[in-house]
Structure formats: structure tokens, C-alpha cells
Amino acid sequence: MEKFNCVVIGAGAAGLNASLVLGRSHKKVMLFDNQQNRNRVTQESHGFLTRDGIAPASFKKLSLEDVLKYPTVQYEEQTVTCITRQDDDTFKVETTESTFLTETILIATGVQEEFPAITNIYSYYGKSLFSCPFCDGYENSHQPLVFIVEDEAHALMKGKLIQNWTNNLLIATNGHEFSKEALNTLTAYGIEISMEPIKQLIGEDGQLQAIQFLSGQQIERAGGFVDTKFIRKNDFAEQLKCEMNELGEIVADESGRTSQKGVYVAGETAKIEPSSLIMAAAEGYKAAIAIVLDQTNNR
Ligand SMILES: Cc1cc2nc3c(=O)[nH]c(=O)nc-3n(C[C@H](O)[C@H](O)[C@H](O)COP(=O)(O)OP(=O)(O)OC[C@H]3O[C@@H](n4cnc5c(N)ncnc54)[C@H](O)[C@@H]3O)c2cc1C
Structure with a gap:
């Protein structure tokens, strides 16, 4: 069975940058990926120096x-x-096709979104509905936007934030009731709010045109944001008996060292929360340094 210094699971920004640094340290690395990178739905990525606007596939x-x-x-x-x-x-690493041995593991498997239960919402995601205003706000500047959000605290925090990009914002709670205080605060910021259930999103080829509510009312919108939940879709950390905290996050130091010797984590999967390409890449870099340092010192 072929043996590696490190098996990296996930070729997103975290796993790729880790593999780069490991390769530059003469480490024998196997990088696995199954093409489920979170940003595969979008056409452009922003905010990474020298790569602003690049397609995720490129x-x-x-x-x-x-x-x-x-x-x-x-x-x-x-x-x-x-x-x-x-x-x-x-470690013995099994894939759908083969088995490998490795001295260390880097878990860089990212996260996946869970959307509010609205028919066909995913077909708009990454095209005209986004999750992060820092990633996609600029391209939607000064447009009539919607923020679909069922959680009041998130609505207050992110609703105000989105106003950096537009002052024409509709918050749609999809039938969830917000408190009077929350409604007063959002209204004071000039944000329109609808607490009616959403019947469907109307648009073509992923380009949002309007939100249709159960009552039949329709409000035109050029795009916007959706508040999603995030989940880690594998149990590798549990399989390896890594310590987890009460939020289900893998406990790790700032270089991605978990409680289990030889097991590291980097990118969005570590905290089960969204970040960005450049932040995930930086975490991959740091984890690679930790792997090389630990292998050197254990020699
Ligand atoms: C619509 C949208 C727009 C975005 N726009 C931007 C932007 O403009 N700028 C920006 O910086 N960020 C943007 N992001 C966020 C960015 O995509 C993430 O921050 C980044 O991809 C996180 O990198 P990662 O390496 O942690 O995870 P990912 O990129 O998700 O990579 C994880 C990889 O692990 C692989 N994997 C998972 N499980 C397995 C397994 N069992 N076996 C093998 N492989 C596995 C997956 O296939 C995936 O390729 C956007 C995200 C979305 C959804």
C-alpha cells in the first residue's frame, strides 16, 4: 500500500494551499477531492489579491x-x-476506489449550506442570491435587494450590514415572526420587512426578478442574500476521536492541530462557518507549517 507523509482531504483553497506548502517542503502528499467545493455554484470569486473576479473553476x-x-x-x-x-x-485512508497509508491527515473538507424551505431557491444561489455581502455585495450595489432570513438576530446584524451596499433592502422572514423591537430597529434603518411566507422566487436562469408571497403579493427584486445554516458533511474527526466542543466544532489550535496526534484541520470545516478563499488558504498554509514542524520535531 502506498504511504504518504500527509493525506489532504479536500482541494478547496485550504487543502490546495496546504498541499503547496507541503510540496515545497519535499513532503509526499496525496490530495483528494470530490468536486463539492462550496463556491462551485458561482461564476466569480472576489477579494483575493491578483484573482479578484476569477471563476472558481479557473x-x-x-x-x-x-x-x-x-x-x-x-x-x-x-x-x-x-x-x-x-x-x-x-492512518489507513479508504476512498471509494482505493486504500492508502499516511503519517498525517489534514481535514479540509469545507462545509455545505442548508437553505430555508423555499421551492427552487438553490437555482438562484451563486447567480443572483448570495450568502456573503463582502464576496458579492459590490456587484449588487445600489440595487433593490432582498435578504431572506428567518432568524431575528441574524436579520438585525446582517440587515444593517447589507446597507453598506444598498439602501433599498427588503427583509423577507418567510413567515417567521420578529419582535416589535427588531421591527422598529430595522424600520429605523430604512429597511422594509415582510413576515409573510414566501410562495416562490420568480426569475429566469437564476436571475431573480421578484419574490411572490403566499397572499399573491409580488415584490420586484434584482437579487440579494439568503441566510443559510452550515453543516459539516462528514464524521472524519469523530472517526479519529478528535475532541469536539459543545457546538460540534473540532477543537484545534490556531495552526489546526487537533487533540489527536497527526490529525489537522483547516478551512471552513474547522469552525463550521463561512469564511473566504483567502482566509481558508491562509489556514491551509498554517496547518502545513504545523505538519512539517511536528514531523521534524518527532523525528
Ligand atoms: C455563492 C458563493 C460565493 C462565494 N464567493 C466568494 C468570493 O467571492 N470570495 C471568497 O473569498 N469566497 C467566496 N465564497 C466562499 C468560498 O467558497 C469559501 O470560503 C471557500 O471555498 C472555503 O474553502 P475550503 O477549502 O474551506 O472549502 P471548499 O472550497 O468548500 O473545499 C472543500 C473541498 O473538500 C472536498 N471534499 C469534501 N468531502 C470530501 C471527501 N469525503 N472526499 C474528498 N473530497 C472531499 C469538496 O469536494 C471540496 O472541494 C463563496 C461561496 C459561495 C457559496
Whole structure:
């Protein structure tokens, strides 16, 4: 069975940047990915120096070209299914197609969204409905926007934030009742609010045109944001008996070292919360340094 210094699970920004630094440290790396990167639905990524506006597919292609320049790094499009620690402290990594051995593991598997239950909402996601105003607010500046949000605290926090990009904002709670105080605060900020259930989103090819409520009322909107929940869609950390906190996050230090020797985490999967390409990449870089330092010191 082929043995590696590190198996990196996930070729998003975190796993790719970690693989780059590991490759540049002459480490033998296997990078796995199953093409479920969170930003695959969108056409443009913003806010990464020298790559502002790049398509996610191009970002990945260019990143892989950088990473695979280093001869000790391999890349496979396979889904990792199971990881077990062996008696000699190495790990057995099983994928849908094969099995490998490795001294260390980097979990960089990202997160996935859970949307409010609104028919066809996902077909608008990444095209005219987004989750992060820092990523996609600028392109929607000064437009009539909607923020679909069922949670009052999130509505207060992010509703005010979105006003940096537009002062024509409708908050749609999809039938969830907000308190009088919350409504007063949002109204004072000039934000319109509808607490009616949403019947459907109206538009074409992912471009939102209007929100239709159950009453039949329709409000025109050019796009906007949706408040989603985020989940980690694998239990590798649990399989490896990593310590978790009460929020279900993997407990790790700032370089991604988990409670289990040889197991590291980077990117959005660590805290189960959204970040950005450049932040995930930086976490991958830091985890790679930790892996190399720990292997050096354990020698
Ligand atoms: C609509 C939208 C727009 C966005 N716009 C921007 C933007 O403009 N600028 C910006 O900086 N960020 C943007 N983001 C956020 C950005 O996509 C994330 O911050 C970033 O992708 C996180 O990187 P990551 O490496 O943690 O996870 P991901 O990029 O999600 O990568 C995780 C990878 O792990 C793989 N994986 C998971 N499980 C397995 C397994 N079992 N086996 C093998 N592989 C596995 C997945 O296939 C995936 O490729 C946007 C996100 C969305 C949804």
C-alpha cells in the first residue's frame, strides 16, 4: 500500500494551499477531492489579491497547476470514506476506489449550506442570491435587494450590514415572526420587512426578478442574500476521536492541530462557518507549517 507523509482531504483553497506548502517542503502528499467545493455554484470569486473576479473553476485549475509542479504531490478525484488509526500510529485512508497509508491527515473538507424551505431557491444561489455581502455585495450595489432570513438576530446584524451596499433592502422572514423591537430597529434603518411566507422566487436562469408571497403579493427584486445554516458533511474527526466542543466544532489550535496526534484541520470545516478563499488558504498554509514542524520535531 502506498504511504504518504500527509493525506489532504479536500482541494478547496485550504487543502490546495496546504498541499503547496507541503510540496515545497519535499513532503509526499496525496490530495483528494470530490468536486463539492462550496463556491462551485458561482461564476466569480472576489477579494483575493491578483484573482479578484476569477471563476472558481479557473482558481482551482491554476491552483492545481501550482501545486502539481512539485513532484512529491499527487492529486486524485476520489471521495474519502473512512480513516482509521493503525497500531503503528499511521492512518489507513479508504476512498471509494482505493486504500492508502499516511503519517498525517489534514481535514479540509469545507462545509455545505442548508437553505430555508423555499421551492427552487438553490437555482438562484451563486447567480443572483448570495450568502456573503463582502464576496458579492459590490456587484449588487445600489440595487433593490432582498435578504431572506428567518432568524431575528441574524436579520438585525446582517440587515444593517447589507446597507453598506444598498439602501433599498427588503427583509423577507418567510413567515417567521420578529419582535416589535427588531421591527422598529430595522424600520429605523430604512429597511422594509415582510413576515409573510414566501410562495416562490420568480426569475429566469437564476436571475431573480421578484419574490411572490403566499397572499399573491409580488415584490420586484434584482437579487440579494439568503441566510443559510452550515453543516459539516462528514464524521472524519469523530472517526479519529478528535475532541469536539459543545457546538460540534473540532477543537484545534490556531495552526489546526487537533487533540489527536497527526490529525489537522483547516478551512471552513474547522469552525463550521463561512469564511473566504483567502482566509481558508491562509489556514491551509498554517496547518502545513504545523505538519512539517511536528514531523521534524518527532523525528
Ligand atoms: C455563492 C458563493 C460565493 C462565494 N464567493 C466568494 C468570493 O467571492 N470570495 C471568497 O473569498 N469566497 C467566496 N465564497 C466562499 C468560498 O467558497 C469559501 O470560503 C471557500 O471555498 C472555503 O474553502 P475550503 O477549502 O474551506 O472549502 P471548499 O472550497 O468548500 O473545499 C472543500 C473541498 O473538500 C472536498 N471534499 C469534501 N468531502 C470530501 C471527501 N469525503 N472526499 C474528498 N473530497 C472531499 C469538496 O469536494 C471540496 O472541494 C463563496 C461561496 C459561495 C457559496
